[in-house]
Amino acid sequence: MRLPPALVGHTEEVLREILRFTGPADMVLSRYFRDHQRLGSRERGVIAESIYGLLRNKSVFTSFSESGSGASMRRLALLGLADAAGIDSLCGLTEEETGWLQRVMEIDRAHLPVSLQSNLPTWLWEKFVEKMGETEALVLAQALNAPAPLDLRVNSIKGSSREEVIASLALAPIVAEPTPYSALGLRIKKKPSIQNLPLFQDGTIEVQDEGSQLLAQLVGAKRGEMVADFCAGAGGKTLALGASMRNTGRLYAFDISEKRLAKLKPRLARSGLSNVHPVVIAHxxxxKIKRLAGKLDRVLVDAPCSGLGTLRRNPDVKWRQNLVGIAELNVKQTAILDSAARLVKSGGRLVYATCSVLEEENEAIVSAFIAAHPDFTLVPMSQVLAEQKIDLEMGDYLKLMPHLHQTDGFFAAVLERNKPQVA
Known part of the structure; x- marks a missing residue:
């Protein structure tokens, strides 16, 4: 099906705004679509797919765009649209543009320089190469640059088994498969709209990456305990923790953003949970945190981070992050983990997690914490995974990678506050 000629102009206009990298790409797109309500759902879908394709392949597409004549932003828009919808669907192109697009799209990208194929900023590509060598670094980069599937978590509070949910989804018809590591996870290869499904509206299913589901499981929250999700955000892990606690005990969802916590409220209403207490904190x-010092059984710190493990979903993040920003995040991560640790009672568990794949946000933060807090001991991740019956081979830490585990990139460490020595 042919696309309207005006779509090139719309794609070019929103691309120009997104490439300023002043905010998340999904927010810029949402605002643009609100301002241009005459665009139909198909047109919006093509524009969004084109933009995300461009962000994933920005290094290669920028290199290609420099080979033609005319405005480079228009050439980038054309490359994104051709990649998303095919050259034959584009209208209003000059003969020269059509010929250039055909030549460019036929280029074998495997012959391009490896650093260009990675479609990563130079500083990040060099970090990956230094850590794992060029061959594996490219495999990781390609996995991070591929679109993610849709992962769901079955809400165990609602009483449906994973098999029953798979059968219900099949009637939609939506094909879902069990995730390999999370016992409550489902994976959908395509990305159907699920908001109108009864299963979603009644809280039986929630959108949550399998890696995120596993982080919640590592906390090991049990019935009747006092637990905190220290950086709750929109509450995906909070809901999973509440279900683990079988809707008993007390679960605090702390966050400094009232706006983020507001997004938890409709999800909480669907979930059927009544043990969750959202709390906005200033810092x-x-x-409000000091009053709970030494009283909690479990605390999850899903720390603010670079988000470089989520590039499959948020490809603009790699172009918006830099080394200065990561150094600033390290200071914040250290302070947050230090503060959250005060909540944990003797024998209690503290889980530090990020959706980053960088050592300075992960192992380095945990090592510094242990050195500064001799009253905490690292629990080997292999032990925690066995305890939670998760079939994964890990050492001291959980390190999930998209090219190895088909999840977003996640890191987690489990720490335990030592019990006083009995004389």
Whole structure:
């Protein structure tokens, strides 16, 4: 099906705004679509797919765009649209543009320089190469640059088994498969709209990456305990923790953003949970936190991070992050983990997690914490995984990678507050 000629102009206009990298690409797209309500759902879908394709392949497409004549932003828009919808679907192109697109799209990208094929900023590509060598670094980059499937978590509170949910989805018809590691996870290769499904509306299913589901499981939250999700955000892990607790005990969802916590409310209403207490805090040393010092059985710190493990879903992140920003995040990560640790009672568990694949946000933060807090001990991840019956081979830490585990990139460490020595 042919696309309207105006679509090139729309794609070019929104691309120009997104490439300023002043905010997340999905927010810029949403705002643009609100301002241009005459665009139909198919047109919006093509524009969005083109933009995300461009962000994933920005290094290669920028290199290609420099080989033609005319405005480079238009050439980038054309490359994105051709990649998403095919050259034959484009209207309003000059003969020269059509010929150039055909030549460019036929180029074998495997013959391009490896650093260009990675479609990563130079500083990040060099970090990957230094850590794992060029061959594996490219495999990781390609996995991070591929679109993610849709992962769902079955809400165990609602009483449906994973098999029953698979059968219900098949009637939609949506093909879902069990995830390999999370016992409550489902994976859908395509990305159907699920918001109108009864299963979604009644809280039986929630959208959550399998890696994120596993992080919640590592906390090991049990019935009747006092637990905190220290950086709850929109509450995906909070809901999983509440279900693990079988809707008993007390679960605090802390966050400094009232806007983020507001997104938890409709999800909470669907979930059927009544043990969750969302709390807006001013900072990590808020008085509301001090009152709970030494009282909690489990605390999850899903720390603010670079988000470089989520590039499959948020490809613009790699172009918006830099080394200065990561150094600033390290200071914040250290302060948050230090503050959250005060909540944990003797024998309690503290889980530090990020959706980053960088050592300075992960192992380095945990090592520094242990050195500064001799009252905490690292629990080997292999032991925690066995305890939770998760079939994964890990050493001291959980390190999930998209090219190895088909999840987003996640890191987690489990720490335990030592019990006092009995004289």
């Amino acid at each position: 990590e040393r808020d008085a």
